[in-house]
Amino acid sequence: MYLVSGRYKLYGVVKVRKKIKILLYIFIGFVIFLFFNNTTIFCGRSGVKPLLLAHRGLAQTFGMEGITNDTDTSKRIFPPEHHYLENTISSMEQAFKYGAAIVELDVQMTKDDKLAVFHDHTLQYRTDGKGRVRDFTMAELKKLDVGYGYTADGGMTFPFRGKGIGLMPSLDEIMERFTAETLLVNIKSNDPAEGAILAKFLKSLPAWRLKGIRAYGGDLPMQTLKTEIPDLPVLSKKTLFKALGDYELIGWSGYVPESCRKAWLHIPLKYAPFLWGWPHKFMKRMEDSGTGVVLVAGDGKFSEGFDTAEDIKKIPAGFSGYIWTNRIDRVGKPGAVPSN
Numbered sequence: 001m002y003l004v005s006g007r008y009k010l011y012g013v014v015k016v017r018k019k020i021k022i023l024l025y026i027f028i029g030f031v032i033f034l035f036f037n038n039t040t041i042f043c044g045r046s047g048v049k050p051l052l053l054a055h056r057g058l059a060q061t062f063g064m065e066g067i068t069n070d071t072d073t074s075k076r077i078f079p080p081e082h083h084y085l086e087n088t089i090s091s092m093e094q095a096f097k098y099g100a101a102i103v104e105l106d107v108q109m110t111k112d113d114k115l116a117v118f119h120d121h122t123l124q125y126r127t128d129g130k131g132r133v134r135d136f137t138m139a140e141l142k143k144l145d146v147g148y149g150y151t152a153d154g155g156m157t158f159p160f161r162g163k164g165i166g167l168m169p170s171l172d173e174i175m176e177r178f179t180a181e182t183l184l185v186n187i188k189s190n191d192p193a194e195g196a197i198l199a200k201f202l203k204s205l206p207a208w209r210l211k212g213i214r215a216y217g218g219d220l221p222m223q224t225l226k227t228e229i230p231d232l233p234v235l236s237k238k239t240l241f242k243a244l245g246d247y248e249l250i251g252w253s254g255y256v257p258e259s260c261r262k263a264w265l266h267i268p269l270k271y272a273p274f275l276w277g278w279p280h281k282f283m284k285r286m287e288d289s290g291t292g293v294v295l296v297a298g299d300g301k302f303s304e305g306f307d308t309a310e311d312i313k314k315i316p317a318g319f320s321g322y323i324w325t326n327r328i329d330r331v332g333k334p335g336a337v338p339s340n
Helices: 001-037 089-097 171-177 192-203 219-227 238-253 279-286 307-315
Strands: 051-055 103-110 115-117 182-187 211-216 264-268 292-296 321-327
Touching: 001 238, 051 089, 089 103, 089 171, 089 238, 115 171, 115 192, 171 192, 182 192, 192 211, 192 219, 211 219, 211 264, 219 238, 238 264, 279 292
Parallel strands: 051 103, 051 321, 103 182, 182 211, 264 292, 292 321
Antiparallel strands: 103 115
C-alpha cells in the first residue's frame, strides 16, 4: 500500500512539473514575441525628416523656470530677436515661410460669439485693455494693442508698445488668409460653448478645407467638437490618457485600439520611450491608423519645444511625426533638423 501510494505521489509530482514546464515555455515564447514584435533594434534609419509645428506662429519666447498657469509670460520674454508677436497673421505667415507644416493658434470666445485669436482669457497682461476677452466684441478687441505688455527688462522698456494695434485677428480672418495651410486650433478653456461655436464655424468650411484643421483643448469643448464633427482630429487630456492607456494595454500585440485611430496625439518626450515599439513601430502603427503624432519636449506640461540645437539632438532617430517648436526661426533653417 505504501508503495502504491508513493507511486501516485511521484506521478503527481511529475505531472505538476510537466505543467510548470509547459507554462514556462509559453512564458518564454510570449517574451520572445513581445520583444521581436516591438523592438526597433533591427530598424534602420527611415530617411524621413520630422515635420515642424510652430507654436503660436513665430512668437517672443520666455524662460520656463518656475512657470505656472497664472504666470504673465509677456513680462519675462527674452531680449527680442525679431519683431513678430504671437497669434498674429504676420507671425503665422513667417512661420510657414520658415517651413512649418502646421501652425498652432489659440482662440477665445468674444461677447458677440466670435472667436478671437489670442492666448490669454484676460487682456491686461499683453494688451492695453482690461477684463476678459469674452466681455468685448471682436470690433472692440481690434482697437487694442496686443504688443503693449511685453518687456524683457522688468518693465524698464516695452519694445512692442504701439506696434500691435489692430493685430488681434478673428478666426474668420485666419481662414481667409490661410486657405490651404494646416492649422491646429487650441481652445483655452473647458467651456463646451466654445466648442459649439468652433464646431459651427468649422462646419461652414468646405470639406476639403476642414481636412487641414486639427483642434485641442479642454475635455468638454473637444467632446462637443467630436460630437458635431466626428472626423475632426481632436485632443484633450481625457482623449490622450484614454488612447495611451489603451495602447499600453494591448499595443504590444501590434493591434491599434480604436481610441488611437484617426486621432491626434501629443506625446511628451519624457514618456515616449515607454510606448510599445517606440519610435519606429509605434509611428508606423499610428500612420497606418491615420493618426497624427506630435512630439513635445520635456514632460509636456507647459508647451516646451525643440528650440535649440541641443533640443534637436534629443529627437529619436526614426521619429517621423511632428515636432513642437517655439523657435521656428531657428529650427526651420536648412539643416537644423536632420533626416532620421
